[in-house]
Amino acid sequence: MPVPVHSPEDVALSLTLAVVAASPAPLLLLDGKLMIVAASTSFCDAFGVNPEDIAGQPFLASYEAWDTPQLRTLLDAIVSDEAQADDCEMEVRSPRGPVRSLIAQARRLDYLDLEQVRILVAVSDVTDARADTASNEDALRHNDVLLQEVRHRVANSLQIIASVLLRNARTTPSEETRAHLKDAHNRVMSVAALERLLSTSGQAEVEVHAYFTSLCENLAASMIEEADHISLSVEGDDAIVQGRVSVSLGLIVTELVINALKYAFPDGRSGKITIDYNFHGPNWILCVRDDGVGMPAGGAPVRAGLGTSIVQALAKQLHASVTIIPQHPGTKVSIEHMQIALVQDEPETMSEPVATASPSAISS
Amino acid sequence: MTASQTGTTGKTLMIVEDEALVAMELRDVLEEAGYHVFDLTERHAEALEVAKRCKPDLALVNIRLAGRDDGIELAEHLKALGIPVVFISGQSSRAHSAETVAIASMPKPYDAADMVIAVAYLLRSLEGDHSLPKPGGLEIFDHNGFDVAPAA
Numbered sequence: 001m002p003v004p005v006h007s008p009e010d011v012a013l014s015l016t017l018a019v020v021a022a023s024p025a026p027l028l029l030l031d032g033k034l035m036i037v038a039a040s041t042s043f044c045d046a047f048g049v050n051p052e053d054i055a056g057q058p059f060l061a062s063y064e065a066w067d068t069p070q071l072r073t074l075l076d077a078i079v080s081d082e083a084q085a086d087d088c089e090m091e092v093r094s095p096r097g098p099v100r101s102l103i104a105q106a107r108r109l110d111y112l113d114l115e116q117v118r119i120l121v122a123v124s125d126v127t128d129a130r131a132d133t134a135s136n137e138d139a140l141r142h143n144d145v146l147l148q149e150v151r152h153r154v155a156n157s158l159q160i161i162a163s164v165l166l167r168n169a170r171t172t173p174s175e176e177t178r179a180h181l182k183d184a185h186n187r188v189m190s191v192a193a194l195e196r197l198l199s200t201s202g203q204a205e206v207e208v209h210a211y212f213t214s215l216c217e218n219l220a221a222s223m224i225e226e227a228d229h230i231s232l233s234v235e236g237d238d239a240i241v242q243g244r245v246s247v248s249l250g251l252i253v254t255e256l257v258i259n260a261l262k263y264a265f266p267d268g269r270s271g272k273i274t275i276d277y278n279f280h281g282p283n284w285i286l287c288v289r290d291d292g293v294g295m296p297a298g299g300a301p302v303r304a305g306l307g308t309s310i311v312q313a314l315a316k317q318l319h320a321s322v323t324i325i326p327q328h329p330g331t332k333v334s335i336e337h338m339q340i341a342l343v344q345d346e347p348e349t350m351s352e353p354v355a356t357a358s359p360s361a362i363s364s
Numbered sequence: 365m366t367a368s369q370t371g372t373t374g375k376t377l378m379i380v381e382d383e384a385l386v387a388m389e390l391r392d393v394l395e396e397a398g399y400h401v402f403d404l405t406e407r408h409a410e411a412l413e414v415a416k417r418c419k420p421d422l423a424l425v426n427i428r429l430a431g432r433d434d435g436i437e438l439a440e441h442l443k444a445l446g447i448p449v450v451f452i453s454g455q456s457s458r459a460h461s462a463e464t465v466a467i468a469s470m471p472k473p474y475d476a477a478d479m480v481i482a483v484a485y486l487l488r489s490l491e492g493d494h495s496l497p498k499p500g501g502l503e504i505f506d507h508n509g510f511d512v513a514p515a516a
Contacts, residue, residue: 159383164389
């Protein structure tokens with residue numbers, strides 16, 4: 001049986017129509033008068049039409065709903081070569097269902113036949129995507145409301161715990177018990193200060209400098225009498241850390257400041273406590289230093305106790321090491337987290353373990 | 365009003381708070397600081413009664429009150445009586461949304477010692493004395509001075 005011979009023009013046209021017909025996305029090929037040359041099977045399925053019925057029909061008259069001013073303007077601009085490509089979004093009532101949100105993207109085809117204008121129109125049905133987006137936005141709003149409610153309850157609960165601890169501290173006849181209860185109260189308030197910041201900012205991250213400043217204000221208000229001449233100050237970078245990390249950092253600062261206030265300034269000695277947090281990439285160092293009486297001679301661990309064990313445990317949780325360094329005068333406690341080794345530091349930053357943020361770090 | 369009715373500072377306060385332990389502790393701390401605190405209340409109606417009878421210098425009002433009463437609605441009535449309100453609530457966003465009926469907000473969880481400082485600051489500011497530094501944690505709503513005149 002002889003194989004039929006086709007002209008190259010017929011082959012090219014046939015290939016074009018086959019490509020359009022096979023397109024998985026709804027696709028139309030129009031001529032310069034906006035008559036439908038071909039439609040993809042996916043287009044016909046999506047809009048419930050027969051490919052043979054619409055071939056040669058005027059596109060905009062095929063469906064009344066398609067004939068929107070936006071789409072007409074778009075196609076006219078492309079036919080008259082005022083625009084090569086453009087998009088148009090519209091709401092179209094499908095013959096088999098509810099209103100659909102469609103995006104029509106039209107392109108003027110650039111090919112060898114300059115006389116015959118051909119326009120390719122791709123139609124995307126974004127109804128479900130829009131519904132998903134709306135649904136996700138609703139879910140996010142709902143989550144936001146729930147988060148606010150949880151935070152409100154956490155704030156209330158922390159307030160009740162703090163009130164009970166303070167009440168017990170004020171009514172107990174034992175000085176020692178009172179001191180322990182006040183320490184416990186300060187620990188709760190350390191978490192409370194963080195919770196207040198998270199609640200106010202609405203973010204999951206915390207600006208460390210603001211958090212430590214708030215902590216120090218609380219500690220100063222509850223532990224430093226007017227007659228005392230002790231100041232608390234916060235220095236360092238404007239770092240931002242995750243809420244769960246800042247809880248541990250805040251508790252460490254609370255313990256170390258309480259420790260310094262208890263032991264570093266006996267007999268009305270005046271002085272200063274400084275909290276300093278600096279980071280360098282993923283590495284960070286937290287220092288609490290005072291200019292008090294310093295560690296006793298011989299290095300006896302007079303400051304060992306619950307506070308010390310809390311600091312050790314939290315540092316371990318943060319994969320950080322604790323170093324106590326005698327100063328002249330006073331004591332410095334460093335909590336250092338070294339995740340990756342740093343190279344090519346400037347000489348001055350080498351002498352000071354961490355000074356500025358820089359991406360110039362490599363894995364060890 | 366005798367000295368024992370006004371405390372050593374000569375100033376009077378009212379606390380409207382549905383958490384009894386929180387309210388009691390706050391009252392005791394403020395009384396130790398020299399303020400006279402009127403009967404603790406936890407609902408709108410009883411708080412309004414105390415406010416009308418006692419005319420406190422400042423009302424500390426939680427937003428969520430007992431019996432589903434709303435502290436913001438109470439604050440509107442207190443403002444109409446010329447009583448300045450500071451919100452003491454963990455609902456910061458709601459407190460902000462009602463900044464026209466209160467002069468400030470001290471969000472929970474607050475430290476009782478901070479609250480004493482905040483109350484002193486607010487009372488001094490209401491008298492036109494702005495020499496004290498603004499306490500940490502206290503959010504001031506009216507930056508142009510404290511307007512507690514009854515609503516028109």
